[in-house]
Amino acid sequence: MHDDPRPATLLPLPTATFHILMAVAGEDRHGYAIIQNVAARTGGAVRLSAGTLYRSIQRMLEQDLLTEVHDRPLPEDDDERRRYYRITELGTAVARAEARRLTALVRLAAASGFAPEQA
Numbered sequence: 001m002h003d004d005p006r007p008a009t010l011l012p013l014p015t016a017t018f019h020i021l022m023a024v025a026g027e028d029r030h031g032y033a034i035i036q037n038v039a040a041r042t043g044g045a046v047r048l049s050a051g052t053l054y055r056s057i058q059r060m061l062e063q064d065l066l067t068e069v070h071d072r073p074l075p076e077d078d079d080e081r082r083r084y085y086r087i088t089e090l091g092t093a094v095a096r097a098e099a100r101r102l103t104a105l106v107r108l109a110a111a112s113g114f115a116p117e118q119a
Contacts, residue, residue, distance in 0.1 A: 004090070006090060006093075007094040007097040010097075011098055011101055012098065012101060015046070016052050016053070016056045017056055017060060018095065019041075019048065020038070020053070020057065020066075021060075021066075021091055021092075021098075022038075022041070022095065023037040023038055024066065024085055024091075025092070028086045029085060030082035030084050030085070031054065031057070034048070034053060034085070035048050035050070064088055064090050065087070065090060065091035066087060066088060066091055067085070068083055068085055068086075069085065070084075
């Protein structure tokens with residue numbers, strides 16, 4: 001997959017898409033869990049609306065970045081209306097390519113005197 005040219009054709013990623021890929025990188029999640037994960041991971045700086053989330057997911061399914069999974073949690077831990085999503089191999093490659101692109105951009109900014117603030 002490393003030599004696959006497809007990841008580069010999808011860059012730069014929309015911000016919502018990158019956050020969704022990061023949210024499902026570690027485990028399958030349903031839509032509301034993705035919204036919660038993104039908000040928690042960004043300290044509330046990024047809040048995905050349901051409309052943005054589901055439009056993004058639809059596009060990501062068409063691009064083969066995500067797949068809908070049919071494995072379900074135990075019924076007492078689940079709501080049958082929920083749809084669960086998993087990152088694909090291509091989705092992982094695209095997220096890694098976007099992370100490399102952003103890292104290079106930050107390096108260029110720092111070299112131009114726009115150093116990121118230290119936390």
